[in-house]
Amino acid sequence: MEFLVASAVGAITAAGIYLILRLRTFAVVLGMTMLTYAINAFLFATGRLVVNKPPILLGHSNINPADYTDPLPQALVLTAIVISFGMTAVVVMMALGAFIEGGDDHINMPDDDRIMPTLKTLDDQKPEDETA
């Protein structure tokens, strides 16, 4: 079983990495979602694989840790799932905004955006630029 989990985590990671190396925003968003699955599964698995022992107390005395799976990774992953939703939402909106604003969903910076003004003195920019 351990091998199945590890191989699935590996496969999902590979797919995620491949997708984030694409040139369009949507593919990158999908890749990040895939990576999220893999990483959350990995974090969860740090508590090791335990079947049928949910961390919900059966009694209030003589608690034996061997009767339950490790609850701590679960708590961490639970918030991680929700936070990664927030992250996905922000990234999607950024991708959408870039597409609407620029009419293009390329992820690379356009070449003409990279041209920097030549620097003669250190105070080239006008103060309006700073306050704007």
Place this chain on the structure above:
Amino acid sequence: MSPALIALLPFIGALLPGLLIRSGRTVAAAACGTTTLVALLGLLLHIPAILRGEVITARIAWLPQIQLNANFRIDGLSLLFGILILGIGLLIILYARFYLSRKDSVGKFYTYLMLFQGAMVGIVLSDNILLLLVFWELTSLSSFLLIGYWRHLPEGRQGARMSLAVTGLGGLAMIAGLLILGQIAGSYDISDILTAREAVQSSPWYTPALILILIGAFTKSAQFPFHFWLPHAMAAPTPVSAYLHSATMVKAGLFLMARLWPVLSGTEQWFWIVATTGLVTMLLGALIATFKDDLKALLAFSTVSHLGLITMLLGFGTEEAAIAAVFHIINHATFKAALFMTAGIIDHETGTRSIARLGGLRRLMPVTFVIGTVAALSMAGIAPLNGFLSKEMMLYEVSHLEVAKQGFMLFATLAALFSVCYSLRFFVQVFLGPERHDYPHHPHDPNFGMWAGPAFLVVLVVLIGLFPNTMAGWLIDASAGAVTGAEVETHISLWHGVNAALIMSLIAIAGGATLLSMHKPLLAAWEAAPRPEAKTIYDWVVLRCVLVGRALTDAMTNGSMPRALSAFTLATLFAGSFAWYTGSAGPVTRPMLPVTPVPLIGWIMAMVATACMVFFHRIRVLALVLVGIVGLIVSVFFAYFSAPDLALTQISVEVVTVILLLLALNFLPKRTLTETPAIHRGFDAFIATLAGLGFGGLTYAMLRRDFAFPTISSYMLDNSYKLGGGDNVVNVILVDFRGYDTFGEITVLGIAALAIFALTQTLLQGRSAKRLINWTHDQRRAGDRHPLMLVIATRVLLPISLVVGLFIFLRGHNDPGGGFIAGLVVAIALLMQYMASGYGWAQERQALPYHALIGAGVVAAGVTGLGAWFNGRPFLTSAYGYFKLPFIEEFELATAMGFDLGVFLCVVGAVMLALNSLSRIARKAGEVVNKTPMDIDLSDEHPEGAS
């Protein structure tokens, strides 16, 4: 008043201008003045105790683990500097009220000023060098804000940047030096360090520590070769210059040298480094000041010179020299602050600070004339003013040196000579001479508020000069005692008889007057002579740094995201492999779990979906379906391996994520084109495979081994019920044991949603709004947007799903569920209404704005946490109890439930706000809004809202 409170008061004062500036600048100034006055009085009340030789301390543990404690002390030296900082600060607050014009933002000015004052007071009251460092950096930052206050002036910005760069870099060196010092002394408390003189001076680390600390002190106190920032900082408004350069900022370096004097001084290194630097600075500053045309520049370089003088005295390492240094600190602060304010008045009233355009102001500005003259004569060292006394003491010490006496005597006399010359220039070339008719403004004396401050200081100048022992003797005794660590009983007199010092002084006065008479030709020669300009050199160095940095950045990132991500992936892989092959993972101890049919089916589905994902990701809708499948299998995976909470969360997040991506896809292209050549894709696939193998391998290696260290989870299991009152350990961890984390996380989630809202807001304006209005969809729209069946079904489902949400919320503490999941379930229930019945219909029935939900959520969680304080427990400690209501099972009420309610509200608000934003974009793009639940219009009227 506790020293800690005195240090805190200016920071409290810094908040007031922002709150009060609407009531006018006088109110804001009065508030700052009052706080300063209270702090000053608090300090003055300690005088009797300090004169008895006591040291007042306040100790507050902050981070005792690294010996960083908020320890404060008031001894004589702190008292002297505290009086200077707060006393002159008070005068500056008054002066600035009248100096700043209507266009200046006064509230901001006072805030910066009070911040700076607080930082300075903090430095001089600190009894812990780490705390001192914190305040030290704070002075660099707040002085940056003050110097760059007129940010529309390029000089202001450049000067501010330069001072921050120089003093900031010096501060870094000083951090290293003070850390070494603390290590040698074995304590970071100044009280302990001061007693460790032998240990420190015999340590092999003494010289490096000394040099590093001195770099910090020299940069701050504008000592050669770091002096160049100070004149450029004169671009600040005059009140700032007067404050920073007379009593505070530049004195911080001197303070540090004086504070550490008992430990560091007395060695050869100390003498040669400190005394020579001081001497060179004194001479150089005086020489340049003689030829400066700008009044403030003249004063700036004279400040450099006087700082050099004090540094030199401290460098001598004798008690008498230390006394002279302390006395000159007092005198310099009084006459220099007065002179700066005078220069500001002249600038304010005549419209120029150029000495060449001034002259003859004696009759036009009689009050200013008197103030300026007395202060300038004191700076020149003319008897019987206070400047004379300390200068005589300086010359006396120089003439009694044991080493290099002649050299010091010669250069000190020369410096005093230039000093006389520039001081007399201030008096002769500005006030004397014929009246002119070409001043930019017609000059006259300012109102009382503006000259009251300098006048007060000038009175002090005269009184200290005439009655030094009565006026300042006690303060000198106390502070010099604190510097030298010995009982000091000074007696200062005006007349010492004819000695070397007097002769040197007379030579200086005669020479200075002669020099002034020949000033015109000399100035021409000076202007013609080539000399290195520090600012040019500085600019050249900084420009080179910027260019190198730019070239490096450009070489590393060429704007290609895949390139950067590949590099990142490979670097991570490399680091991981390195760790794997150099470390040891321990033996394989865990047996494999047997494979059963259901997980095997899940595994096959996950693998197939993942493979399809890679091959079909260009068809975006299909890719979305595949992502959904993988997500569902992940949630099944959680369910199977004993994590019901995770499974519930994952499945509901999955729904929301897919809907979100689907809505976004509405606007994005539906297909991805093949753009990269096959070989490139092959390389990407290679990297991806390596990463997959690495991460999968790591997972496998981890799963086959037991924990390297005992986990802390048994504590959580044991105490989940006892302390948290819940059976669901995961939920108890979230809302109780790790409540602080969760609090942070829901805040982050709320911020993410607000960021989405802000992004949408900008998209709905300007260029993108125009594009949206003219948007043409690339696919046919559905004929029936709100199908009848869906409307009816969701209508029926809504109460059921809300009850489910409530149920999941309430059971969360003891069974799988809780705020996160309940929030997601309720959000999905609401979302169904939006999807089925249309935005307009749903929005009309939506009473609460989503921002408010997020805010309420964070507040609810926070308030629940604060509640614990009222029971004397730490933040977020929970309490619980079981209750019985008729007809319902026994149920539990825990304070954690309030916290969970906050989580719930925040999640609902964030999810809904994100999706709501997408719908706003859709409406901008011409999506019509229906007010009726279904698109079928049953009435005869034209459907409203379809516009």
